[in-house]
Amino acid sequence: MFDFFAEMWSFAFMQRAFVATTVLSASVAPVGAFLVLRRLSLAGEAMAHAITPGIVIGFVTAGLSVLSLLIGGLIAGVGVAVLTSLLARKTILRSDASLASLYLIALAAGIFILSAAGSAIPLKSFLFGSILGIEDASMVLVGGVATVTLLSFSVLLRPLIVSTCDPVFFEARARWPWLVDQGFMLLLVLNLLAAFKTLGTLMAVGLMILPATAARYWAATITGQLVLGFVFALLSCWIGLTLSYIFPNTPSGPAIVLVAGAFFLISALCAPLGFGRKSRKQSHKDITSLT
Amino acid sequence: MQPVFKVRDLSLGYPGKTLFEHLSFSIESGTTLALLGANGSGKSTFVKMMLNLLSPLSGEVIWPAGRPREIGYLAQMAEFDSRFPIRVRDLAAMGAWGGFGMRRRLDRDGHMRVAAALEEAGVLGIADQPIHTLSGGQLQRALFARVILQDAPLILLDEPFAAVDQHTEAHLLTIIDRWRHEGRAVVLVIHDLSSVLDHCTHALLLGGGEAAYGSVNEVLTPKRLVQQKYMSESQAAWMFRDALSDTKKDTSYV
Numbered sequence: 406m407f408d409f410f411a412e413m414w415s416f417a418f419m420q421r422a423f424v425a426t427t428v429l430s431a432s433v434a435p436v437g438a439f440l441v442l443r444r445l446s447l448a449g450e451a452m453a454h455a456i457t458p459g460i461v462i463g464f465v466t467a468g469l470s471v472l473s474l475l476i477g478g479l480i481a482g483v484g485v486a487v488l489t490s491l492l493a494r495k496t497i498l499r500s501d502a503s504l505a506s507l508y509l510i511a512l513a514a515g516i517f518i519l520s521a522a523g524s525a526i527p528l529k530s531f532l533f534g535s536i537l538g539i540e541d542a543s544m545v546l547v548g549g550v551a552t553v554t555l556l557s558f559s560v561l562l563r564p565l566i567v568s569t570c571d572p573v574f575f576e577a578r579a580r581w582p583w584l585v586d587q588g589f590m591l592l593l594v595l596n597l598l599a600a601f602k603t604l605g606t607l608m609a610v611g612l613m614i615l616p617a618t619a620a621r622y623w624a625a626t627i628t629g630q631l632v633l634g635f636v637f638a639l640l641s642c643w644i645g646l647t648l649s650y651i652f653p654n655t656p657s658g659p660a661i662v663l664v665a666g667a668f669f670l671i672s673a674l675c676a677p678l679g680f681g682r683k684s685r686k687q688s689h690k691d692i693t694s695l696t
Numbered sequence: 697m698q699p700v701f702k703v704r705d706l707s708l709g710y711p712g713k714t715l716f717e718h719l720s721f722s723i724e725s726g727t728t729l730a731l732l733g734a735n736g737s738g739k740s741t742f743v744k745m746m747l748n749l750l751s752p753l754s755g756e757v758i759w760p761a762g763r764p765r766e767i768g769y770l771a772q773m774a775e776f777d778s779r780f781p782i783r784v785r786d787l788a789a790m791g792a793w794g795g796f797g798m799r800r801r802l803d804r805d806g807h808m809r810v811a812a813a814l815e816e817a818g819v820l821g822i823a824d825q826p827i828h829t830l831s832g833g834q835l836q837r838a839l840f841a842r843v844i845l846q847d848a849p850l851i852l853l854d855e856p857f858a859a860v861d862q863h864t865e866a867h868l869l870t871i872i873d874r875w876r877h878e879g880r881a882v883v884l885v886i887h888d889l890s891s892v893l894d895h896c897t898h899a900l901l902l903g904g905g906e907a908a909y910g911s912v913n914e915v916l917t918p919k920r921l922v923q924q925k926y927m928s929e930s931q932a933a934w935m936f937r938d939a940l941s942d943t944k945k946d947t948s949y950v
Binding site for chain 1: 747749767771772777783786790826
């Protein structure tokens with residue numbers, strides 16, 4: 406057993422993958438928690454696909470650099486967000502339908518351009534991630550995004566809590582309520598880009614949503630939600646990477662997301678707020694023991 | 697009694713739809729204003745205008761003593777997320793987060809104020825329960841504790857009794873009375889006319905393209921309530937039957 410881990414960690418790419426995903430877990434956990442609590446889980450998924458053409462165009466025109474990934478992804482993410490809100494306000498479509506339409510176009514365009522340009526990167530690792538692809542620049546990107554995310558949350562946490570729980574109360578009291586919404590969407594796009602190398606564009610949002618939904622079944626407070634979400638994300642990454650190492654042909658994204666999915670299913674079955682939930686009045690006695 | 701909020705020649709509505717025009721009145725400290733009207737008459741719009749969330753079509757909004765830094769506010773329950781993972785105590789404490797002082801934790805005095813507010817609202821015993829376990833009435837009490845902690849000179853309550861039982865309503869009305877006695881100005885969006893008569897000093901009746909302001913007795917006349925489409929003629933005749941038979945008033949409006 407010990408030999409197995411010693412061998413796995415003797416590879417530089419595995420060391421990088423473990424470090425990168427550990428930092429990534431700390432970064433995506435709070436974003437995922439608020440995606441779930443703000444009922445934006447599906448919007449987060451759509452946004453992950455929506456940034457694809459930006460990443461691809463950046464890659465095709467400027468090569469595989471972190472800067473091209475960041476700029477392309479940010480332009481595509483912000484572009485789709487702005488277009489979605491325009492469509493929702495100026496046309497009959499609601500925002501979910503607008504976002505769905507746009508992300509489908511964006512994803513198709515991304516894959517089309519990638520294939521047409523005869524990319525050197527296999528489509529599979531683009532969509533589903535590859536632990537081999539984590540070079541120095543990607544490590545810097547993950548570290549930078551995690552730093553920005555955690556610093557932002559130290560300022561945004563209270564406003565986010567109030568605006569999520571009671572949006573009208575928040576809007577009435579905050580001087581710039583839009584700042585919280587837009588700031589959060591920006592953090593979402595940044596974290597999707599940071600997760601892109603390990604998890605791929607299709608799976609990036611999985612590490613945000615599944616640990617957060619699993620934690621939601623256990624946590625009675627926002628602190629519990631954030632801490633448990635991080636623990637589930639971290640364990641998913643570590644176990645997922647190990648699985649991906651054991652089965653060399655499996656991309657790391659689905660392996661990590663599958664483990665997170667297992668945490669979700671187990672939580673849904675066993676946790677106090679899952680299927681095991683007692684009647685509303687009794688359940689709080691169990692829940693209050695957990696923070 | 698000091699004027700806290702004034703409007704002059706106010707018209708309110710949305711582009712293409714005017715709810716009412718030419719309203720001038722002021723809200724004074726130590727009064728409770730009932731904001732009445734049928735659905736869609738502009739009650740919530742008026743509250744949102746007071747909160748600066750939307751602008752009037754025309755007219756002037758004046759804050760004689762400056763806009764208060766803190767305005768106590770209880771929104772309608774529709775947009776509140778009652779499944780959010782937060783305890784009653786922390787929900788109420790949001791009221792003491794003035795300006796969302798980001799990182800600062802509540803000090804000892806702050807914790808005592810939270811406990812006192814929870815006790816007054818009648819939810820201290822369930823302070824550590826997550827809000828998703830609460831009944832509608834308990835949740836509204838917790839939100840009242842939050843308004844208490846806002847400690848504001850002006851308090852806006854948008855249909856606070858929509859989902860609570862009579863007992864809770866009576867309890868919460870005593871808190872509203874205390875606010876008035878302390879010299880705060882309270883604006884209460886409400887439908888129950890008997891509570892208006894017992895607990896409000898003034899009324900603003902919206903509807904039928906008009907806005908009528910005055911003391912409760914001046915505004916709540918059967919003629920006006922029918923005219924401004926707050927109730928039907930037969931409802932008014934039934935509700936004011938005693939007053940009408942006592943005084944043998946002309947009932948030609950019914």
